[in-house]
Amino acid sequence: MRVLGIVSETHDTGLALVADGVPELVLEEERFSRVKRTKAFPSHAIKAAFDDRGVGLASVDVIALPWDIGRFRTMTARALLRHFPMSLNLMHARAHVPQRNQILLLEHYIRKGLRTHFGDVALPPIVQVGHHDAHAASFFVSPFDDALVLVMDGFGDDASGSAYLGQGNRLERVWSTPVFNSLGLVYTFVTEHLGFEGFGDEGKVMALAAYGTDRLLGRFRDVVHAAEHGGYTVNMDYFSYDTYGQIRPMKAKFLSTFGPPRRRGAALTDQHRDLAYALQKVTEEAILRLVRGLLARFPSRHLVLTGGVALNCVANGRVLAETGIDRLWVPPCASDTGAPLGAALWHTHQTCALPRTYELKNAYLGTASTDIENETALDAAGLDYEVMPEAALVGRVARDLADGRVVGLYQGRFEMGPRALGNRSILADPRTLAMRAKINTVIKKREEFRPFAPVVPWERAAEFFEITQQDPFMTLAPKVRAEKRSLIEAAVHVDGTGRIQTVTAEENPRYHALVSEFGRLTGVPVLINTSFNEQEPIVARPEEAIACFRRTDMDVLVLGNCYVTRHGRSVAPTDASGEHGAVIHELKPRAQRPDARDREPRPRDGSTE
Ligand SMILES: [Fe+2]
CATH class of the missing domain: 3.90.870.20 (Carbamoyltransferase, C-terminal domain)
Structure with a gap:
């Protein structure tokens, strides 16, 4: 059974092909379209994938989407009703980030994109997989037969954090926290407050944090509170992203406590460094508390961490060192890049009960050139x-x-x-x-x-x-x-x-x-x-x-x-097209080719390329 996992209209548009539980390819559209974080339908990735495998759409048995749109619709309706009409702002988003009304219409966009790409052909059946289910499904290619699996991201279709117990080819969800109680969104919106790009530059803030001091740490501990059983509660006195979404995510209290937002490109000050430090430390503390609480209820020697928050390698390192687990596994595609792969794996193992046969030991699932x-x-x-x-x-x-x-x-x-x-x-x-x-x-x-x-x-x-x-x-x-x-x-x-x-x-x-x-x-x-x-x-x-x-x-x-x-290259001039040329001063003779291809080396005179 070959499953095509695919997603469009979100910030990690792409696909995965999985045959009987073995990942064949995982491709992000941006690598081919060369548009960073494109939300476009992954038509270039589809062509590359099918060319690579030498197959067509007829070889795909099922198409799996990493969003349960029914769940997402219910969650969105509740969120809209809670603070209506201001909550209508939730439906707006900046160009590069996930937009709710596009996720609501995801299946429509996927069908339309496939028809545009392949013409008016019969499509394989399309199934929807819960967003966190898709993240959690990386367990099926982990080194573990059994593990606690923790998913944390900005938001999924019904939660921003979920825990699962994984055993063999089964996953059981045992904990979740609501969409707006989101460590991921707190990190993303503080990243934006610090003048970086949300849903992408969080790693920069993690790096910046190491330059800060604990001056704001006490105040930031009021932003994310410890909750019962090791959970956490985001203090919404500081945030309005549950009402105004990305249009106005911070309340006045955040600004009065932590200062005005930094303009993109403006100088970084101690205030910015200290805020990054506080954010990072409080995030680490919340994750550690949560993992310890989950392990107390669901003891395990193995932990899988995934979802965008699991890109935080500093927090991951502390989880491994400080929670008593023997081994931590984080997939190379913990962010939504891995969601199409996860949707395909979930359908293969959880829905169709195929046994596991594959362990993901390297990340080399892109395309190659000859x-x-x-x-x-x-x-x-x-x-x-x-x-x-x-x-x-x-x-x-x-x-x-x-x-x-x-x-x-x-x-x-x-x-x-x-x-x-x-x-x-x-x-x-x-x-x-x-x-x-x-x-x-x-x-x-x-x-x-x-x-x-x-x-x-x-x-x-x-x-x-x-x-x-x-x-x-x-x-x-x-x-x-x-x-x-x-x-x-x-x-x-x-x-x-x-x-x-x-x-x-x-x-x-x-x-x-x-x-x-x-x-x-x-x-x-x-x-x-x-x-x-x-x-x-x-x-x-x-x-x-x-x-x-x-x-x-x-x-x-x-x-x-x-x-x-180009050893000894001089300053590269710029030609009329604005492209830099390379001056090669030290060219090595072309060696005997092992494959005896018959083209002769072109002579070089050291002039501008
Ligand atoms: Fe996600």
Whole structure:
């Protein structure tokens, strides 16, 4: 049975294909349309998915949507009636965020989109899966046979937090908290208050929090109260998002207590840093209390955390360290990116009772390009390159990294979810702070306060980090061991933590070999890993990787088995179209191609590309 999970009109538009419980592809539309956080129907992703699998709509048995629209309608009607007519504002939203009336019409939009894409064909049956049920269904691809599953996000169709007991191929919901009692929405609206984008920039606030003090913590503890049985209650004296939605989420009391909103781009002050600190700490405290309360009622050694709030790796790390569980698993697509996958998994296992056969050990469920496509793209761009055997490529790139060069690594299928995990990554040497400044200002053009994530071979992780379990999906932020911090300065956040990714040879051989070889050369088996993009969705296709390489100051591009460099590049001029060209001064001769393709290398004269 093949299930197509799909969602449209929300901030993580995309799809998943799942065959008998095995995920085949998980694709976000933004990777293909190149429009960040698009809400458009995922027609590009559909084409990419069906092309990749060589199948058509006829091969899909069921279409699963990650919203129960009946439940959502009931919840919305109640919310509208409670504060009518002001509550009509709940139906309005800014362009990039979920809009209630669009979710209410989700099935209509999906049918319309599919008909536009495929023509007037018979559609497979469409089923609706509860939003939190879909999040919770990641349990079915977790390493656990049994677990407590906690879902927290902005809002679902009938709750903003839910807990489930997972056993084999069954999930049973045992707790929920109402839609407007939402830790996720509190975090999102304070993120917006701090001048960042809600439903997307929450990670920036988490990073900023480490620079704050506890000056506002006492006051912020009045914003989220402890409730019975370990729960929490959002104090709506501070918020009006249950009445005015995104139009006016804060009440005057919030503004008088915590100050006016920061204008986007304005200077960050101690007030902003301290508010971020208070928000983060109170969020951590609420999650810890909740998990402890749930574990007291439903003892378990295993915990699955999912929903957008589970992107908070600092809170996740505390949950693992401080609640007595043996193991925590957070899927790489905890946010709504994973909702189509979850809807398909729920239908497969919970509804149809198929047994579980698959464990999600890596996140590489995007599309890939072939060697020929990679080389054709490089040729079209006029870039010289070498096709290198694997061992030589790893050796050369490790030396580049040790020499302080910044490398774009494009290989295999891209990662699902918001994190680059070694297949669409920018890699660099973590040993000096100067590298952080270089990547922040020259390549990524992002805020200086944001940390860079370290990647380390799993077998060396405990030497550098206080870590007790593998973390292939970058979901924890353990402390960097005090004696090692000076060795990996650029990867240590101001609070002494690192947003770690552990890598194994089984799940990503080249990535593992690269970090290991860098360790052999330098004594430090750790690299900085950040997503391969520049103010855009993470690159998906070779053309986008090449474009990003050319318009930034990245030193080396690895595109499949192709190696591209521009050592000693001079200042890149801008041509009439406004695009930066690259001047290549040091071009390596093209190596003998292992596959003996017959195209000759194009001569280069070092002039502007
Ligand atoms: Fe969600």
